[in-house]
Amino acid sequence: MRSISGTIRTPWAVTTFTGLLAGAMALSLTACGGGDNDKSSGDSSASATTGTVTLPKLNGQSIEVAAVWTGAEQTNFKKVLAEFEKRTGAKVTFVPAQDPIINFLGSKIAGGQPPDVAMLPQPGAIKQAVDKGWAKPVGAEAEAQLKKNYSQGWQDIGKVDGKQYGVYYKAANKSLVWYNAKVFENAGAKEPKTWQELLTTAQAVYDSGVTPFSVGGADGWTLTDWFENVYLSQAGPEKYDQLAQHKIKWTDPSVKQALTTLAQIWGKKGYVAGGADGALQTEYPASVTQVFTGGDQPKAGMVYEGDFAQVNIGETKAKVGSDAKVFAFPSVGSTAPVVSGGDAAVVLKDSKAAQALVTFLASPDAATIQAKLGGYLSPNKNVPTSAYPNEVQRTIAKSLIASGDDFRFDMSDQAPQAFGGTPGKGEWKDLQDFLKNPTDVAGTQAKLEKDAAAAYGSGS
């Protein structure tokens, strides 16, 4: 769950702390801003047209947007909101939320002060919001924008029972492997295209005296992402969907095959930085930075994670594009996997201003602003690739758009939270145990199935 929503990751203790702060601030914000929400609606119908999207004039109205973003991501998103304010005259307040946002919204709604629009990170969360009657369908203008700018796949994951509720504003490409260019050069290693080549590359890096992989095993979601890429490529999209909905069991032979494949890297002595025990205590940010610090003798040569790893690379001296390079997750089966994530804007209080904001977020105008600022990827196919600030970003964006409807959404994000999104529980914990003991494929499958059955059964 944190895997895509909190794209800028600080050590999690600190995140928690800021989360608490943010929560407190959010409370006071709504307390002050609650009164004048629905004043003066529809006082003018003149339109502001500066970009590709037509927005109504909304002078004097104010709305709230809740999202879990922090740091640079939040700052950049606020610039998009500022543009919206400029075009419409409405006032938009950003409400910092904490993970899991669906529970955060629950308490806001119980308190009678829901934000107008919320950015929800998972299809599961959107469905939950619809089931509880919180979410309102998007209007005709937003739907028109979606049709124009989004591939069918990205439209569909925002739908519940055929109705459009979510507008995916932000995407994540989670099928990437980042590597230290210097290490690869020293080892004479090449960017692999297939799993077999990946193993050869890893061996070359290992032979050169550098540990090939860095795994951020203290955070379980990095491990589920590993598994999902292998599984999607090896078992194919149909099985992937079935497993995501728990229509096939985790004891399925396809899972066994994927875990066995994974063990070729996780279980090989000397392939994971710090060994299994070390990896299990390495949090995600450290797992990225340790690949790009230490000159040409870093702790590890490559690290698997999504496009958002750039943010962490930015904390080191390495330059994305020259020191830190990236290749697509190699194909384990017939085609290379594209696992993605994203945040969707969902309307919680139906008003003209809220609908206008969602329309704006579905347009290339909004996405282009944030794309230029970096660290952001849009599923919007009409965002010009030239808008992205560097070559690496452009490549990632291109591969995401090119995958069309063949991408699959992060599986653990589709699962009930007790299974796919709680630290130290469910899939996270089971894969952590697997990392510690990669020979125990059958035992891991049994545990996964047991936890999945409990979580899906209770239907949270």
Add this chain to the structure above:
Amino acid sequence: MTSATAAGAGPAPAPPPRGRRSVTGTRGVVVALFLLPALVLLGALVVYPIGYSLVRSFYDSSGDGFAGFANYKALFTDDSIRTALRNNVVWVVLAPTVATALGLIFAVLTERVRWGTAFKLVVFMPMAISMLAAGIIFRLVYDQDPDKGVANAVWVGVHDTFTQASAFPSAHPGRESPLKADHGGFVTTAPVHTGQSVALPLVGVAPDEMPDGARRAVAARPEAGKVTGTTWQDFTRGKGVGRLGTPDPSEQGYAGMRIEAVKDGRVVASTKAADDGTFTLPAAADGALLRLPASNFKEPYNGVDWLGPTLVTPAIIGSYVWMWAGFAMVLIAAGLAGLPRELLEAARVDGANEWQVFRRITVPLLAPVLAVVMVTLMINVLKIFDLVYIIAPGSSQDDANVLALELYRKGFSEDQPGIASAIAVFLLLLVIPVMLFNVRRLRREVRR
């Protein structure tokens, strides 16, 4: 509190007609009026939440259906709650005892030191830090990497003074190697003979890990009546292995690598490689297998896995003791100052040694203080949350689980408010006996 004083003021000389006026001339209404703010606050902030938690604990996760005792049943069947329960027991037994014992030792010892106050100040100082900050500090202290974690730095430092780490921990055979793995070391697949130059190439030693004396590897010249050879890093930077099985210009010898000639499992000759990787074995090695024994490849000692599943709870308790031993020490020191000196003196005059004085006089006299400290710490420990939440990495959070943390996880990240409420009620039940004990003590003190 307020009601106690009001009641205490009741029995006064010449009581006026009951219910009308008390001795201070206040009416019941006025009394009620004065009590009201406190009652409203207590009701809204204490009684209502407790009552609602109790009610909520009987409903299912959505809050609509009555669940009976299902949530309470989950308390004793859910695996992670059971781990939490077990850990809580460990906490309640271990943390207050160790903290009090340490506090007692510090208090008694500092009494006799000239710089006692300064020492007390230092021990007490961690109390000034918030739990959250202490958690972040100890997350670093217990870091696995000896370069970051102080605990492992010390441990590894001590360990390494007794056993030497080897130079080539990650060396391993490359492609098409004449060597195969053998008991943690490597051995040639075919026997060697005199007059032959043997190549023992390995890969995987990082350039900055190479022994300082290592020089360019050269192929050994064959010598009659002797087995010669080279062991070196068969890896050229930027080019992969270079020429397989022969030393390339930039490849270095494994200076100091130990080589054994083995015949039928017995070592018949052994030597060490020179700086350029060459070695010479006597004629006895003819027909033997050459072995690079495991001692060459011993992994560097990586310290203790403090935050691993087995040690995580004791490790966190350690950080708790670090914080609270000072608190125990200050209270006990205060109690110590109030002890009647003449009793101690009398015991000494009667010939008791210091240990006997401590054991038979000081500790029994201090017993009430010790009990108060223990009980206070116990209540404190039952609700422990922040340290566990922050110090335990995600991978061992489940192993370090305690009830308060499980409450939070169930309530706020798993969307199971029913079970969370049941845990809260259960925690309350656990605290009540300890609280009663404390209240009773207080009453007795007041009466005295």
